[in-house]
Amino acid sequence: MHLDRLHLRGFRSAADTTVSFQPGVTVLVGENNAGKSNVMDAIRLLTLPLDGKGSGLHPDRDDLHRDGCKEGAHGEGCRTTFELSARYRSTAPGDLDRFSQAFDEDGQTASYHLTVTPPPTGFRRPTLSWRAGGGATTDLDPEPRAREGIRHLYLPPLRDAQRELASSSGGRIQLVVERLLRDDDVRENFLKEVGEQFGAVEAIDPLPQAIKAVRTRLTRLTEGAHPQTADLGFADASVSSVARGLRLRMEQAGLDPRDLAESGLGYANLLYMATVLTQLQDAAEADLTVLLMEEPEAHLHPQLQTILLNHLAEEACASHQRRPEPGSTWLGRIQVIVTTHSPHVATAVAPRNLVVLQRRPWHTPSTTDGASTAASGISAPSRPSYRTTAVAVDRLKLDKRDRYKIRSYLNATRNTFLFGQRVLLVEGIAEAILLPEFARLTLVDERLQRFHGTALVPIDGVDFDPYLRILLHPDSESGDRIARRVGVITDGDAGSNEKAARTRIRKLDALVESMDAHDLARVFHNEFTLEPEILRAGGPNRNLLIEAWKEQRPRGWADDWKAVGDGSPAEQAKALSELLKDKDKIRKGDLAQTLLAEAAARPNGAPPLVVPDYLRAALDWITEEPAR
Structure with missing residues (x-):
């Protein structure tokens, strides 16, 4: 049940x-x-x-x-x-x-x-x-x-x-003890033994001498009126009185327990x-x-x-x-x-x-007194409001393969793409490294804040389908979706896998259309791949790429860039794309990190990196405020 x-x-x-x-x-x-x-x-x-x-x-x-x-x-x-x-x-x-x-x-x-x-x-x-x-x-x-x-x-x-555990009320431990004393005989025997122990403690020196000193003074102060006496002892034995004197202590297994003040907040x-x-x-x-x-x-x-x-x-x-x-x-x-x-x-x-x-x-429609106009049929302007929507992943149209892929990805990355309403899907780590800096160079004010609130998801490949389905499929009962806006950034792969890339992009567009999500999702792509597009963007990008390239190929970099040449931006991009076909030549994630380090090391006032147009368009779109 x-x-x-x-x-x-x-x-x-x-x-x-x-x-x-x-x-x-x-x-x-x-x-x-x-x-x-x-x-x-x-x-x-x-x-x-x-x-x-x-x-x-x-x-x-x-x-x-x-x-x-x-x-x-x-x-x-x-x-x-x-x-x-x-x-x-x-x-x-x-x-x-x-x-x-x-x-x-x-x-x-x-x-x-x-x-x-x-x-x-x-x-x-x-x-x-x-x-x-x-x-x-x-x-x-x-x-x-x-x-x-x-x-x-x-x-x-x-x-x-x-603080909760160390409270003088002893409330937390009292609850535990009370549950173990439900049997009347067990409870009576416990309180009897506690009372006997209390009596034994009262007889330990110097407690008798202490009360004797107090009693002598009290007698002298009261003997002229109504003489008083005094005694010292514990309160009547009860679970609450015992619990108030107990403190939970804790330490790593094998060590002596210590006061909670010496333990971390997490273990407390x-x-x-x-x-x-x-x-x-x-x-x-x-x-x-x-x-x-x-x-x-x-x-x-x-x-x-x-x-x-x-x-x-x-x-x-x-x-x-x-x-x-x-x-x-x-x-x-x-x-x-x-x-x-x-x-x-x-x-x-x-x-x-x-x-x-x-x-x-x-x-919601409203009238001047706040009442709904649905029953009256009177036309009135709508007022903005907010409501909670719920999307149960179990109610989405995901097959077992999609569920398995999503779970494997989440287990490996702990990504946050199910927590926010804006999601940017990219192919790999290089895009994930560069896009925050490109956003800083491109966006301002509330748009930059919206980017910070966007989940950036490097899927390490081109299988975007499961991510689009979980984010954009409507809940079968509520009709709501997890994401309000999803952007996909993928490569056009001109000169290498151009035909496969065109097919992939076409299928992504068709998937978005099949979920009736054309207003919620958009696919952004380039002609080549990320690095050639950065080169083609111009400005200081070529020099920065060369410096980053040197770090990975200190001996071969000159020959590599001689092959790139100094032709038109499109010609250089195509030549660099040919170089990158050799997967062992460059580690793209390292290249992206070094590129940003080189850009940061430039003197103040030097021209900043130039953001490729397709990435600028993706950043602009993902940070728009969607129509309500």
């Missing part, structure tokens, strides 16, 4: 958003303000906390989506409620029997729907209205206790785990997570526990991020294979949902386990 789908309508940034989840681990990626935390909070509102305490969420009017409201604020005629729906699915027969009153029409899934009316200003309690399944009966929520079998365990973003965060994850033993007393983790990468180096996600995946997988404990009717399933900004966390799972959330602009 697992949470299969979440539908948010009118909740914060989600005007009408559907998010799909996988049975084991689902990772939500996306930019800031994309709505990742909103999805987590929606699940917290739809399910009970694992420990039975309150979720800490108190819906108010700020949780209502501003869909065209006047000046972005709620007024008369704006929405007053938001709706959240959760659909649950199971591949194991009988797992959903407890939720039969919430079955959907297909008989294969169960769902619960929550309508929330935030309280008016000055009040705290919202109005909650539940509906189970299709709601075909007069009793919309016939068996509310069934929902108690679906729980969540929430781990917020960690910023200072050392993992220790904090470990104390929270001990609560998962309570998942055996629920049908489904959804572990919600926000930004678990905080203070963790990349390898630890991957190890953490692998552990969580193993925990979830094991829970779906376990049989309920003897005498228990609970299923004990665990599902993990993670939000992240880290490519290391995102690539710890298969691409099909990724959901890309984005904040997209849209326009």
Whole structure:
């Protein structure tokens, strides 16, 4: 059993958003303000906390989506409620029997729907209205206790785990100890032994002398009125009093544990997570526990991020294979949902386990009082707004080969191209090295900032198809795509593989057209390859290329450039292209790095590198602000 789908309508940034989840681990990626935390909070509102305490969420009017409201604020005629729906699915027969009153029409899934009316200003309690399944009966929520079998365990973003763990309240370790003392006899015996130990400590010198000195003074001060006496001892033995005196300590295996202040923030965060994850033993007393983790990468180096996600995946997988404990009717399933900004966390799972959330602009009709004009039929100007869109990679038209290629690439590079809305695909490392400098020479102000926000993807080849498909195929349910703008930069290979290059470019254009993405993607190509095009661009480029060439071929460079000659730019480019057919002659990545180093070493005021026209066009296009 697992949470299969979440539908948010009118909740914060989600005007009408559907998010799909996988049975084991689902990772939500996306930019800031994309709505990742909103999805987590929606699940917290739809399910009970694992420990039975309150979720800490108190819906108010700020949780209502501003869909065209006047000046972005709620007024008369704006929405007053938001709706959240959760659909649950199971591949194991009988797992959903407890939720039969919430079955959907297909008989294969169960769902619960929550309508929330935030309280008016000055009040705290919202109005909650539940509906189970299709709601075909007069009793919309016939068996509310069934929902108690679906729980969540929430781990917020960690910023200072050392302080949390070292708190004098002892709260984290107390939770762990309390779970081990559920049996009354075990608890009574523990507290009895602690009390005896407390008494023994009270008798250790100089504690008796200390209280005797205080008692003597107190007697002298009070004997003229109501004489007082004093004693010294521990508080009554209780789990909380013991926990307040305990401190978690940690050190590398094989060494003596030390105070947390001497440990790094990353390992302190993992220790904090470990104390929270001990609560998962309570998942055996629920049908489904959804572990919600926000930004678990905080203070963790990349390898630890991957190890953490692998552990969580193993925990979830094991829970779906376990049989309920003897005498228990609970299923004990665990599902993990993670939000992240880290490519290391995102690539710890298969691409099909990724959901890309984005904040997209849209326009809604509005009137002067903020009410929708759809019902009245009155024409009114549209107002800009934003909404969260969700693209589940599992809902894209990717075959097994594409999925495998994308996963292999992400594992090898940890690239960020699924996180942003602008992507620039290039053939190799040389383009990836040079394009940031070309952008600095070509772009200014907000366009340069947009380039910094663009994912630059060197695919080390010319197989662009899988990348275009994952970025541009519309989600089969929402119709949204991961990218808003994708540029492909590829070589024309004149004089060598020109026919194959023309065929490749034609197929790329056809692929874009087949996905109805001609406004979202564009292919930029040259006549030769990168280095000849840099030479043909003119300016100081020839001299800089020669200096960079010398470093790789200190003996043969003169003969090489004698072969290039000093003819027209086109003739030189063609000759250099012939030289580059010998793959052993030049390492293109090294040449690009040396070229930039030579350019940087020139005196101030010297003419800068000249950017080839096709690269300038690609940079201009990828940094345009697309029409909304």
